[in-house]
Amino acid sequence: MNAGEFSAKIGLSARTIRSYHARGLLPPPVRIGRTPHYLDDHLTRMRQVLWLQRRGLSLDAVGALLEPDATLGQVVPVGPAVAEALRGKPDLLAAGVESGIISQHPDGTVEVHAVRAVFAAGGRGTSVAHALGLLAEMADAVAPHVDKAVEAVRRSTACANLAKPTVPDDLADLVLEVVRARIRRTLGCTTPTRDN
Incomplete structure (x- = not known):
């Protein structure tokens, strides 16, 4: 339109x-x-x-x-630290790009897409390079499960006759929130609600 x-x-x-x-x-x-x-x-x-x-x-x-990652990235810019950590480490750069954590623009600058993930992986004082390596390794390990989860959510939204997500970002948000809720429950991070 x-x-x-x-x-x-x-x-x-x-x-x-x-x-x-x-x-x-x-x-x-x-x-x-x-x-x-x-x-x-x-x-x-x-x-x-x-x-x-x-x-x-x-x-x-x-x-x-x-856009929580964009907002967090504005408050605490991690781009410079990530760029420094990747300098001279083409394997780490390639792994970060492949995992979707970062992207590299044609001019060589690096953009961080998963700011919250970088914080989570580096939350215990580890180096940014170590956090990026850990994230790339974890992304590789969960990739087959993510593929299955995306397909399951696609099928569920179609079968439930919901206003199914038509754009990749909407589907990604839905999958992420469903997985986040399940992980929190599995780890015991949720508390039962009480009816008053």
Whole structure:
């Protein structure tokens, strides 16, 4: 849909939509030629943002909920430490990229996608290089299980006739939260709720 259609569908002015782009709450539109176009994932994201706002959350809180790694990376920038740890270690760089923890841009800069994971792996004072190696090793070990989990969630959402995630990020979020809940239960990190 073009910008006007998107604006009408969500009930916001073009100027307001640009402010959500500027805050990083809405990805930029896809350009086809010179014309910006919005996809269904833009609509889904905007609806999530507005839903959270209507419940009283500030835009900063909404950003932290929807993009926790990006928010954490802004507060505690780990990029420089990761880049330093990878300097001269092409095997560690390749393993980090393969695992999805980091990516390397054509100009050679490194972007950290899993800031929370880097913190979790290095939480006991270990070096960043050791944390990255540990994360790459763990990502490799769980890869087959992740593939199965993604496929199971895909099938479940289709069979349950839910508004199934149509974009990879939505599916990734759903799989991650289901696995996170199960891991917390398995490790005894949850407490039963009481009916009052």
